[in-house]
Amino acid sequence: MAVFHDARGYRISTDNALAAAEIFTALENFLHWRADLMPHVKAALAADPACGFAQALHGLLLYGTRNAAFRPMVVDSLKAANAARGAMSAREGRYVDALAAASAGRITEAVSVYEQILAADPTDLLAQRLAQFELFWLGEMAWSADISGRVAPAWNENIPGYSAHLGCRAFDLEETHQFGEAERIGRESVARDPAEVWGTHAVAHVLIMQGRHADGIAWLDGLKDNWAMANQMSLHLWWHRCLFHLERGETDAALAIYDAWVRNRDLPVLKGMPDLYIDMQNGASMLIRLELRGIDVGDRWDELAELTLKRLDDHSSPFTSAHYVAILAAAGHFAEAETAIASMTTFAHADDGTLGPVYLAAGIPAAKAALAHRKGDHEAVIRHLLPARRALWRMGGSHAQRDLFFILLVDSASKLDRRDILSIALADIAGAGFVDVPGRVAYRDAAAALA
Ligand SMILES: [Fe+2]
Structure with missing residues (x-):
């Protein structure tokens, strides 16, 4: 079994270099909220169907769409990932554990698996992101903030994905009402990567919570040209911009943005999955x-x-x-x-x-x-x-x-x-x-x- 490593040095077990390269691309695109995702996961699986980490990632991404129609594919991915456990590292195996728990509806158990991954490998950004995702949809943002606070000391600007880590951290801080620190870290994430939509989003949340509506419009307007590669999060940012316009009584602007972005079914991201x-x-x-x-x-x-x-x-x-x-x-x-x-x-x-x-x-x-x-x-x-x-x-x-x-x-x-x-x-x-x-x-x- 050959061994490849992702951008942060974490092992991906596969004998196939193409599969490894496609998984790396998928991973980075996911972590940076880019729309170009599933074709790379599928290419990895086509190159090496026995790559357990690719199977686990495929299952976790489909499960993450919160669409019951994908459940059979999630189950298939879990089965294939389980079959590959013998060739996987302990860290990779934990992603299979997380998929098994989450897909069976035991979501907090999945979070606890991500915490164990991060305890050993605090800069494993995938685990941080997936933990935050699950906890966000359970309203458990204090728990999520504890996790990002625990891993924060391990990060620095030389580790690939630092801006994305900061974006995660900023949103945890915002949802736990630490607005000043959330804004500072969110702005830093975007200063490092203007296409960092999650950091952009964290700051937009601070601004709506603080009633800084003109600031919010200016913030999002100044960054919108960086979202061409982004996934649906870009549309959620346009939704946030609508919120600012609504607060200013600018309903025409909100409705125009709704039609042009929020529910524009001609946009590629909405065409693919409306x-x-x-x-x-x-x-x-x-x-x-x-x-x-x-x-x-x-x-x-x-x-x-x-x-x-x-x-x-x-x-x-x-x-x-x-x-x-x-x-x-x-x-x-x-x-x-x-x-x-x-x-x-x-x-x-x-x-x-x-x-x-x-x-x-x-x-x-x-x-x-x-x-x-x-x-x-x-x-x-x-x-x-x-x-x-x-x-x-x-x-x-x-x-x-x-x-x-x-x-x-x-x-x-x-x-x-x-x-x-x-x-x-x-x-x-x-x-x-x-x-x-x-x-x-x-x-x-x-x-x-x-x-
Ligand atoms: Fe939001």
Whole structure:
């Protein structure tokens, strides 16, 4: 068995030089949020189907799309990776362990495997990235910040991927409300690599949390020309830019960006996979926010609904499932929205993995609230969201993303003139880290009503 090493010196076991080269390219492109990814993984597998690390990476990437349709391929990759264990290093084998745990729904177990990889090899950026990804979608960002804090001393600018490590670290710090340090490290990551979209994203989060909307537009506008190679994260950055415009009352700009970027199905990244979870979240979240600003979004819900109708039984992401129900309801598919809720409820009661309890505590109440809000049943919105609001973090997403459900709660409480609930909700929103809640466009009227 020949041995090759990746950019940070970690071993890849294969006898095939082409397979090793393709895996290195895939790895670097993944770590730098580039769209050109799966063709390299597939080329590696074609060159050496017995390369266990390539199989594990293939499975982990497909699993990471949170798309139940890919499950058979994930299972096949796990099987092939397990068969190759004898030729793998202990570190490579741990990625197979992580895939086995994650694909069986034991997500925190997968995270603990990544932690063990990092304990031995703290600059194994793949493990840092995958740990953060899983923890982000469980709302466990303090845990993620602990991990990036533990590995940070091992990093320096001479190690390839330093800018990406800094981007990860910055986002952990932002989501744990360490805004000053998050901005400093995020800006450093982007100064080192202007195409570092995750560092760009971390700073954009700091700016929205701090209400620095003009700064946010300037930040993203100054970097947008670096995103040509980027994956869907570039579209999420455009979604962030829409948030800044919305806060400034610039709904025309937000809608134009929505059409040109956020849900432009002609863009290659959306053509290839129009229903990736982040893009569906971006679309639903922005359309609701625009509608609540009085904007008629026309038939824009329909293309989202068409994609969602194919995923009524996909329970791979509670946060996405809640958005699916919002999409179905907005497009008038009330029966299918109920079907999706019933399906996720059945799953949640049967699941013995990580996500079942998350669906019960957060995903299902959020979904029911989204449906009730669309029906104009504001009492039901409050009934579902008020008791669940302190558990919403468990379905993951950022403070800025989860804010959508607080926007719905505040809108319903406002319509019912429930000032008692408004005062509770606005305090919670401030507790999430937004520094100027009364200045936020979605909360201005509610704050004024309480004054
Ligand atoms: Fe974000």
